[in-house]
Every structure is written in structure tokens, then in C-alpha cells.
Amino acid sequence: MLNKEIKQSYKDASKILQEKKDNLVKHFLSETSSEFMEKNAVLLDDYFQDSFEKSMVGPDMGITKNPYAIIALGGYGRKEQCVHSDVDILFLFKKDVPQKTEALIKEIIFPLWDIGLDIGHGTRSIKECISLAGKDFEVLMSLLDARFICGMSLIYSEMVNQLKEKIIFRRSHKIIDWLRRKNQERHNYYGDSGYLLEPNLKDGQGGLRDYHTILWLGKIKNNLNNARDLEYQGYLSHQEFASLTHSLDFIWNVRNGLHILKGRKYDQLHFEHQVKLAHMLGYTDNNSSAVEYFLGDLHAGMEIIKHVYQMVFFEIEKTKKWFKIKNSLKKKIRIPGLEIKNNMLSFTSPEQIITSPSILMHIFEESAWINIPINPESRRLIKEFGYLVDAGFRTDEDIVNGFERILLLKSKDLFNILGDMFTTGFITRLIPELKKIINKIEYDTYHVFPIDKHLVFTVKNLSSFADQKDMTPDNLCWELYTELSRKNLLLWAGLLHDIGKGEPGEDHADSGAVIAQKIMKRIGCDPEDIALVSFLVKNHQLFYNTATRRDIEDRETIIFCARKIEDINRLKMLYLLTIADLIATGPKAWNEWTAALLRNLFFKVLNVLEKGNFQVKDLNLIIQKKIAGLLNQEDQPRERTELEAVLNLMSQRYISHTSRADIWEHINLYKSLGQNNFVWKIVKDEDSKTRIVSICGRDMPGYFSKIAGVFALNSINILDARTYTWRNNICLSIFKVMPPPDLVFEHERWKRTETELHAALSGELDILQAMNQKILDNPPLIPGIYSVPYKINVDNTLSEFFTIIEVFTCDFPGLLFKLTHALLQCRLNIWSAQIGTGIDQVVDVFYVLDFNGQKIDSPVQAEQIKKAVSSVLPGKELADYTEINEMLETA
Numbered sequence: 001m002l003n004k005e006i007k008q009s010y011k012d013a014s015k016i017l018q019e020k021k022d023n024l025v026k027h028f029l030s031e032t033s034s035e036f037m038e039k040n041a042v043l044l045d046d047y048f049q050d051s052f053e054k055s056m057v058g059p060d061m062g063i064t065k066n067p068y069a070i071i072a073l074g075g076y077g078r079k080e081q082c083v084h085s086d087v088d089i090l091f092l093f094k095k096d097v098p099q100k101t102e103a104l105i106k107e108i109i110f111p112l113w114d115i116g117l118d119i120g121h122g123t124r125s126i127k128e129c130i131s132l133a134g135k136d137f138e139v140l141m142s143l144l145d146a147r148f149i150c151g152m153s154l155i156y157s158e159m160v161n162q163l164k165e166k167i168i169f170r171r172s173h174k175i176i177d178w179l180r181r182k183n184q185e186r187h188n189y190y191g192d193s194g195y196l197l198e199p200n201l202k203d204g205q206g207g208l209r210d211y212h213t214i215l216w217l218g219k220i221k222n223n224l225n226n227a228r229d230l231e232y233q234g235y236l237s238h239q240e241f242a243s244l245t246h247s248l249d250f251i252w253n254v255r256n257g258l259h260i261l262k263g264r265k266y267d268q269l270h271f272e273h274q275v276k277l278a279h280m281l282g283y284t285d286n287n288s289s290a291v292e293y294f295l296g297d298l299h300a301g302m303e304i305i306k307h308v309y310q311m312v313f314f315e316i317e318k319t320k321k322w323f324k325i326k327n328s329l330k331k332k333i334r335i336p337g338l339e340i341k342n343n344m345l346s347f348t349s350p351e352q353i354i355t356s357p358s359i360l361m362h363i364f365e366e367s368a369w370i371n372i373p374i375n376p377e378s379r380r381l382i383k384e385f386g387y388l389v390d391a392g393f394r395t396d397e398d399i400v401n402g403f404e405r406i407l408l409l410k411s412k413d414l415f416n417i418l419g420d421m422f423t424t425g426f427i428t429r430l431i432p433e434l435k436k437i438i439n440k441i442e443y444d445t446y447h448v449f450p451i452d453k454h455l456v457f458t459v460k461n462l463s464s465f466a467d468q469k470d471m472t473p474d475n476l477c478w479e480l481y482t483e484l485s486r487k488n489l490l491l492w493a494g495l496l497h498d499i500g501k502g503e504p505g506e507d508h509a510d511s512g513a514v515i516a517q518k519i520m521k522r523i524g525c526d527p528e529d530i531a532l533v534s535f536l537v538k539n540h541q542l543f544y545n546t547a548t549r550r551d552i553e554d555r556e557t558i559i560f561c562a563r564k565i566e567d568i569n570r571l572k573m574l575y576l577l578t579i580a581d582l583i584a585t586g587p588k589a590w591n592e593w594t595a596a597l598l599r600n601l602f603f604k605v606l607n608v609l610e611k612g613n614f615q616v617k618d619l620n621l622i623i624q625k626k627i628a629g630l631l632n633q634e635d636q637p638r639e640r641t642e643l644e645a646v647l648n649l650m651s652q653r654y655i656s657h658t659s660r661a662d663i664w665e666h667i668n669l670y671k672s673l674g675q676n677n678f679v680w681k682i683v684k685d686e687d688s689k690t691r692i693v694s695i696c697g698r699d700m701p702g703y704f705s706k707i708a709g710v711f712a713l714n715s716i717n718i719l720d721a722r723t724y725t726w727r728n729n730i731c732l733s734i735f736k737v738m739p740p741p742d743l744v745f746e747h748e749r750w751k752r753t754e755t756e757l758h759a760a761l762s763g764e765l766d767i768l769q770a771m772n773q774k775i776l777d778n779p780p781l782i783p784g785i786y787s788v789p790y791k792i793n794v795d796n797t798l799s800e801f802f803t804i805i806e807v808f809t810c811d812f813p814g815l816l817f818k819l820t821h822a823l824l825q826c827r828l829n830i831w832s833a834q835i836g837t838g839i840d841q842v843v844d845v846f847y848v849l850d851f852n853g854q855k856i857d858s859p860v861q862a863e864q865i866k867k868a869v870s871s872v873l874p875g876k877e878l879a880d881y882t883e884i885n886e887m888l889e890t891a
Contacts (some may be wrong), residue, residue: 009054014111017047025083025260029281033252034080034245041072041081045149048089048108052150057104068093069151071159073120077145080208082252083259084266087112087143088120090129094155097123101787113803118265126159137178144219145212162221172220179220180313183213193302196449197295197441201255202267210309211248217312235312237380244308247301253281254298269298288619296439299450303439307423311376332370333364344375353381357388360426361402368417382424388842389429390866395626400523404432407491410463418456433515436502451501455583459494461580476599477579480572489529490573492520493536494580500537513538535570536577543578547597549806549845551722551832552604553657556799557711561601562608571609575602593690623655630660645646646670653801653831654724654732669696673730677761682750684739690719691737697761699731704830706760707733709767712814713774714753715741721833761815768821771814790873793863796855802831803848803856805865809842818843818872826865827851 020043028036048070052058061068067285073088075081091101101123112119124132133140146154168175186203193204203529218224222233231241257277258266261708269277278294291762337352337359339574345367353359360382367374374382393399406417423426428435437451449457465481484490496519500512514536520530550557565571578598582590627647634640646667647655655663665681673679678697685692695707704723711718720736740749759765793806807819816835823830823846849855856862 009154011111011114013047013050014115017043017112018115028083028256028260029253033249033256036256037075037081038079040083041076041079044076044081044087045072047112049150050728051108055104055107057100057107061098061100061104065094066095066098067152067155069153069155070149071156072147073142073150074145077142077147078212079147080252082265083256084118084258084262084264086118086120086265089122089149090146090158091121092122092129092155093123093125094152094158095127096125097128108888119789126155126162129159130162130166133163134171137175137182140167140175141212141216141667144216158470168220175220176217179213179216181308184212192306193299198268198270199298199878200268201251201258204302206306206309207267208248208251208305210267210305214309214312230312236308236376240308240311240376240380243304247304250297250301251305257281292441298451299439299441303423307379310373311379333366334369335366336361338363338366340372341375344364344373344378345370346375346378347381348666350381350385353385357385357393358396358399358402360385360389361399361430364406364417364421364426366817367404367405367420374420379420379424382426386425386429389426394430395522395524395608397524399430404488404491407459407488408463410466418459422452422456431519432503433499433519437499440502449584449586450497455495455498457584458497458577458580459491461583462491462494462576465576465580471489474599477576478604480576482574484569486529486532489533490536490576492516493540493573493577496533497537497540497577497581509538509541532570532573536573539574540565540577540581543574543592543598543601544582547601548594549834549843550798550804551657551834551847552597552601553651553722554832555656556606556801558601558604560798562605565605565609568606568609571602571605620652623652626655626660629665643667649726649728649730651724651726654676654726657722666694666696669694670730670732671695677758680754685736689739691739692739693735695733695735697731697733699725699729700761702821702824703731703761704733704833705765705817705824707735707757708820709736709752709771709814709817710760711737713756713767713770713812714749716749716753718816718833718835720835721829723833725829725831767817774814790870792869794856794865796857799847801855802849805846805848805869807844807846807869807873808841809844815842816844819846819869822868822872823848823865828856828865829853849882 002244021040024036024039024043052070058068069092071077071090071092073090074086076087076089082088083208091097091104093101105121105123109119109121129139129143133143138161143159146156146160185210187205190204190207192201193199193201196204200207214230215224215227218230218235222229224230224233227245228241230236230244231238235297236244254269254277255267257280258269258273261273261276261280274291274295281294283290283294333339337348337356339348340346345363347353347359347363363378363382365372406421409417419431420426424439428438434452434455437455440451462481465477467478481487493516496512496516498508498512500508500510501516503511505511513534515535517530519653520533525533542561546552546557546561552558565574575598579590579595582594630647631640631644634643650663658666669679669681676697678695680693680695683692683694697703704721708718708721717738719738720737721733723731723733725731740746742749753863756765760767790807790809792808793802793804795806798804805823809815820830820833827850828846828848829851830846830848834843834845856865
């Protein structure tokens with residue numbers, strides 16, 4: 001009876017604990033995070049203390065001969081108990097762990113499991129703890145955070161003393177080496193959270209684990225008791241400690257909010273939670289700017305933690321190696337007023353900065369030259385004396401040359417030094433226009449880094465091209481980079497190419513070009529150099545947009561691009577800037593497919609610029625030569641006559657865009673058509689892991705749209721598409737696609753696709769109904785955070801023969817079918833399509849003519865096309881086109 005009463009008492013206590021926690025969570029934003037987490041830990045303390053007092057098992061364990069204590073570990077031990085964090089405790093015994101310990105755990109722990117708490121527990125003697133901590137430093141770190149809750153306090157004190165005497169005091173260097181190695185591995189795996197748009201709040205660089213490491217280092221090396229000792233013992237100034245405390249409070253708020261949203265422990269700040277968190281934490285704008293401000297503050301906080309982590313690590317970790325090289329480093333210092341202090345570069349005195357402000361630039365140069373960090377005190381002085389960077393400082397030739405020497409550093413050194421210039425605020429003193437993009441976020445899944453970090457990575461990538469083993473597979477970037485005579489101008493363009501994103505308005509390239517022009521003029525560049533940097537900034541998206549949104553097999557496209565670029569030096573620089581920009585943007589921007597497109601475009605434009613042939617009128621000559629070459633391959637007069645008849649059916653555009661080998665393949669495909677709706681050939685492209693699908697069939701309204709719909713039904717993503725109609729109403733379409741998801745059953749998937757395409761073209765399969773049903777069965781994930789404002793352009797200036805329709809939207813299954821179906825309802829034939837998939841903002845581009853073979857030159861018709869296309873974009877059902885068709889007829 002008594003046991004039942006005790007069990008019920010524990011259950012009641014756990015329920016009371018849950019009620020108190022729930023009430024605490026409701027008000028978690030009404031106080032600081034540290035207060036909230038401490039209160040959360042105290043609630044648990046109360047439960048364990050009450051459990052210890054009421055325990056029926058404890059006294060029967062021989063507690064007088066073998067006393068025990070309940071010890072908090074980890075975040076609970078530090079009183080950093082977030083909403084759904086694990087509760088780690090240790091049942092610590094003076095001697096051996098008794099057999100009745102299992103009953104004690106059932107008595108105390110089981111009720112907590114019943115209310116859903118994640119309890120991690122261990123049962124060890126003091127001897128076992130010391131032995132395990134000596135073998136496994138992960139165990140040691142958890143014991144460094146140990147905090148006495150209840151029981152016999154002398155046991156806890158004895159364990160702490162033995163840890164210090166037997167492990168920490170004897171093996172501190174080894175432990176610090178282990179910490180350094182483990183943290184580097186962690187940083188490599190999780191990335192720099194201060195640079196990522198989906199940061200890991202705990203384990204990423206700049207995350208909470210870096211702060212924990214700071215505390216561990218302090219306890220191991222200098223016997224620090226708490227975080228405040230970092231200030232008291234001189235590792236941090238009062239202002240630095242205040243900044244650290246503020247940053248930690250904000251990140252803990254974010255982590256607790258994320259726990260509440262997810263209903264469980266969660267540390268990765270994915271996109272789908274960021275809008276709700278921003279609003280939860282008081283960022284009230286009803287658009288993406290709320291999220292951008294929120295992420296900007298988060299990244300700024302993580303930068304502070306990362307900076308403090310680096311300072312403390314360098315301050316505490318004074319290895320023998322540093323002392324051995326200290327004197328040799330002194331000899332290498334080239335700048336008066338700088339010295340090696342505590343194994344880091346520092347100013348000899350603050351007065352040196354006042355008398356010679358240029359040393360603010362030279363300390364960064366020297367840091368790179370001797371490859372050691374700038375010490376915390378000197379970083380502090382750089383911030384405090386930043387006001388000395390005035391107009392005269394910015395235009396001083398020695399300062400400008402020093403900054404350009406930093407830009408020209410090898411990529412590894414450049415990243416560290418340029419990053420330091422940003423984190424100390426020196427860069428925004430030197431180039432004030434950069435201030436508007438510090439920690440500014442582009443809220444999408446396309447960009448991996450905030451804008452200022454993206455600029456650093458872009459310059460880093462450009463400087464890496466100086467290495468023959470650059471990050472591109474063919475070393476083309478290295479070849480082009482080494483040929484440049486003014487590399488500094490390219491690096492300036494890399495640093496400034498997105499500076500316009502700090503200004504209001506849509507076109508950041510135009511505003512950025514104006515800002516770049518102002519900056520380059522201020523530092524005393526020649527008008528030609530100013531014009532070049534301004535051109536690169538203004539057109540830094542030209543190469544990518546042309547390669548991915550235009551038909552680069554169309555000579556018009558190449559000539560348009562060549563006329564815009566004008567000379568070969570500009571072409572090389574623009575190509576290199578494009579590559580560096582895309583790599584810095586992230587893996588969704590830079591991939592094998594993008595690389596192949598850009599390389600192809602580069603050589604096509606280069607060919608035009610080298611020959612100086614900017615005319616399209618030689619197209620007939622190209623076609624005649626190609627036809628003559630094809631006819632010469634046939635020896636028999638009859639076959640030659642048949643071939644000539646088939647070639648006469650083909651459009652000039654098809655012949656000019658298609659290689660001889662492919663024309664032969666397509667002719668054979670055409671000959672096999674017979675009475676079928678279509679025939680096709682699927683070729684596996686080993687290099688880019690794609691498939692080329694050539695389809696020859698009889699043209700009909702909606703031909704392209706039906707193919708796109710059937711591909712979508714079978715989860716086959718189209719990367720690129722071209723379609724040509726011959727004079728005998730034969731339609732030849734060439735698609736570059738990603739293979740079906742399941743490569744094991746790829747053949748079966750293609751067979752099913754073939755069957756469904758026959759049914760769709762013959763009218764047996766209502767592709768519109770089938771597509772709607774698939775979307776109904778598998779609704780696409782298009783939450784608000786991914787929905788980007790769509791834009792539709794109808795352009796008649798970029799092509800002499802076609803109207804070009806650009807659609808900017810977010811991707812989802814069936815998008816291409818919806819778009820092509822809308823264009824069909826607008827009585828448009830699609831002659832070519834550039835399909836931009838795989839990123840958050842899709843750009844699909846269609847080269848079209850109306851059913852009469854004419855361009856869309858009526859403004860009214862263009863507006864109605866926009867209306868028809870917009871009606872099928874996210875959030876819309878497939879439209880009823882009756883009203884639109886009536887308007888088009890009127891137009």
C-alpha cells in the first residue's frame with residue numbers, strides 16, 4: 001500500500017512539474033533567456049530534491065556506508081535548460097554502484113519519462129567517473145559542467161577535486177589539443193553558422209557549442225568557475241563580455257522558440273520555421289524583410305560568439321611551438337609599430353595608431369605576411385580608432401595599394417584577412433558604402449550566405465584561380481586569370497558586385513554600378529579602369545542569365561552578348577566573375593549543368609569577338625555549307641535526291657542549330673515514324689548524368705504541352721527543350737532531362753512514359769485532368785517562405801524572329817505543363833524553351849510565335865498573355881480561359 005502511495009506521489013510530482021513547465025513556456029519571452037533557462041532548471045532541481053527526500057529505495061541502499069548524490073550534467077548542469085533539451089543527470093556513488101540502483105531509477109526517472117521528458121542518466125562511482133574521463137574526453141567535458149543537486153555534497157566535491165588533480169592538471173595540453181581537433185571537425189561538418197542561411201544553432205561555428213568550449217577551456221587552463229570570470233581575468237573587456245551575453249541571450253531565445261515550434265529538441269534553423277520565429281520574436285513586418293532582419297541579427301550574434309571563441313582560444317592556448325617561433329616572427333615584422341605579443345600580432349601602443357593611422361591597414365597586411373592572427377586587444381583598438389579612417393585615409397595611395405595587395409592574396413589568406421576586416425568594422429570605415437549590406441540576408445534557398453559573406457567568398461574564389469588546380473575541372477579559369485594584366489580590377493568588381501543590394505529598388509546591378517563608379521573614382525582610378533569595374537558590376541548577371549535563359553545555339557543570342565561585352569578582356573573577366581559569384585552563391589547555383597552552359601557560351605562569344613563578325617546575314621552561307629556537306633555523304637543519286645527532299649522540309653533555324661551527326665540521327669528517326677503518333681530516341685549523357693530525348697511526331701495544337709505534361713506525370717524534370725516544325729507538319733523536339741528518380745527501374749519508367757504519351761497525343765488520355773489529379777494526390781510544397789513574387793516578361797526586342805516570354809516563379813511538379821498549357825490557350829506555338837529548374841526561383845523562357853507564325857506585337861495581347869500565365873502560378877487552379885480567349889480575339 002505504501003509503495004502505491006509513493007508511486008502516486010511521484011506521478012503527482014511529475015504532473016506538477018509539467019504544469020509548471022507549461023506555464024513557464026507560455027511566458028518565455030517575458031524575461032531574458034538566461035532567466036528562463038535557469039527557472040526551467042530550478043523546476044527540475046525541485047523535483048529531484050523532493051524525490052531524494054521522499055525516496056523509499058535510497059535509505060535501503062546503505063546510504064550511510066555508500067552515500068550518493070544526484071548531479072546535473074551538460075546544459076542542465078550549466079542551468080541552460082531549454083524547453084525540450086535533454087535532462088542529463090548522474091547518480092554518483094562514493095564506492096560501488098549497488099544493485100538496488102535500478103529500483104531507484106524507476107522510482108525517480110520513470111515518472112519523468114511518462115510526461116515526455118528526455119532524461120539521460122548514468123550510475124557510476126567516483127572511481128569509474130575518473131577512469132572514464134581519463135579515457136574519453138567527451139565524458140570529461142560533461143563532468144566539467146557537473147552541478148550538485150541533492151544528496152551528499154562531499155561526494156560531488158571529491159569527484160571534482162580528483163578530476164582536477166588526476167586529469168586536468170596533468171593532461172591539460174593534451175585535452176586542449178583534443179578540443180581543438182574536435183571543434184575543427186565539428187566546424188567542418190556543420191559549417192560556419194554566421195555565414196549560413198539555415199544555421200545550426202548549437203554545433204555550427206559561432207553556435208552555442210563554441211561558447212561551451214570557451215567555458216571548458218577556461219576551466220581546464222585557468223580554473224575559471226563561470227562565464228563572468230572571462231571578464232574578471234582579462235580575457236574579455238567589459239564591452240566584449242556584454243556583447244557576448246547579449247548574443248547568447250538572443251540565440252537561446254531563438255533555440256527555445258524553435259523547440260516550441262517543433263515540439264521537441266531541434267537545433268537546425270530550417271527555412272520553414274524562420275518566418276514564424278521572426279514574428280514570435282517581435283519582427284513584425286508582414287513580408288520577407290522581417291525574416292531578413294531576424295537572420296541579420298542572428299548572424300551578427302553568431303559572429304560575436306565566433307570572434308570571442310577565436311580570441312579566447314588564442315589567448316589560452318600557448319603551446320611550446322609558438323614560443324619557439326616567437327623570436328623568428330619578430331625578425332620578420334616589416335612595419336614599425338607592430339610586435340608579437342602573446343604569440344599574436346599587436347600594436348606596440350595605442351599612441352602609435354594616433355601618430356600613424358596607416359598602421360590600421362598595415363596590421364592586416366602584416367598578419368597575412370607572417371600568417372599569425374591579430375590579438376584581441378589590437379582588434380579592439382582597430383574598432384576604437386576606426387574614426388581615424390577619414391576621407392584622406394581612404395584616398396591615400398599607400399592605403400589603396402595595401403588594400404589591393406590584400407585582395408591579391410592567395411585564397412586561404414585572403415579569406416581570413418578580408419573576413420577580419422569585416423568583423424572589426426575596418427572595411428566599412430574604408431568603404432562606407434558596404435555598411436548597408438553587412439549581415440543583410442537574401443531570403444531564399446538559392447543563396448547560402450549573407451551578402452557581405454558572399455562578397456568575401458566571391459573574392460576568395462577569384463583569387464583561387466591563381467592556383468593551377470582551381471575549382472573548375474578544366475583549369476580554364478586558371479588559364480584566363482593568369483592572362484589578365486589588371487587582376488586587381490576584377491577583384492574590386494568581385495568585392496563590389498552585389499553592393500547595390502543595400503539600396504532600394506529591384507535592379508541591384510544598375511545601382512551597384514553607380515556605387516562602384518563612385519568608389520573607384522574616389523581611390524583615384526583612371527576613367528578606363530572605372531568604366532571596366534562599373535561594367536563588370538552592372539553586367540555580372542549577364543553571362544549566367546544568357547546561358548540559362550536564352551537559346552545559346554541561336555546566333556542572335558551570341559551576337560547580342562558579344563556586342564554587349566565588346567572586347568575579349570572584358571569577356572574573360574566577366575566569365576571569371578560569373579563563376580566565382582555562382583560558386584559563392586551555393587551548390588544550387590553552381591553545378592555541372594551550369595558550368596557546361598557557361599563554358600559553351602564563353603567560347604561562342606569568344607569566337608565572335610576574335611573574328612569580329614557581328615552579322616547574322618552569313619546564316620545562309622552556314623546553312624548552304626552544312627547542306628552541301630550532308631549531300632556529299634551520299635554517293636547514290638537516288639539517295640542523294642531523297643536526302644535533298646528531306647532537307648528542303650527542314651527549317652533554316654533547325655539546320656543552323658543542329659550538328660550534321662544529329663541531323664542524320666533525326667532523319668533516321670523521321671524515316672521510322674510511319675503511321676505512329678511519334679517515335680523517340682533516348683540517349684544517356686554520361687558526362688552530365690542527363691538524358692537527351694529526341695521526339696519526332698506530327699504537329700498538333702498542344703504538342704509540346706502534352707509532352708511536358710506526360711514527363712511531369714512520370715517525375716521527369718526537363719532542363720532544356722527545343723522544338724522545330726518542318727514544312728510537312730512534322731515536329732522534332734529535343735529535350736535534355738534528368739533521368740527518372742529510380743534508376744533501377746528506369747527502362748520500365750520510360751516504357752510507361754511512352755505509353756502515356758501515345759495516349760495523350762491520340763486523345764485517349766486527358767493530360768489536363770491527369771495532371772490536376774496528380775497535384776491533388778500529391779500537393780506541392782509551396783509554403784509562403786518559398787513563394788517568391790512571380791514576374792512575367794513579354795519581349796520582342798531580343799530576337800528578330802520570335803517573341804520571348806520569361807516566367808519567374810517558384811518550382812513545383814507540373815509547372816512546365818501549366819505554363820505551356822496556358823500558352824497554348826493563348827494560341828501560341830512554342831519554338832524553343834529554356835527551362836531553369838533546381839533552384840528556388842525558376843526562370844522558364846519560351847521562344848514563341850502565334851498560330852499565324854507572327855510575333856506578339858500587340859500590347860493588349862501581351863497583357864492578356866501575362867494574365868493567362870499568372871493565373872496558373874502558385875495558389876491558382878488551372879484557369880478557365882473563356883474570358884481570356886474572348887479578349888485575345890478582340891485584340
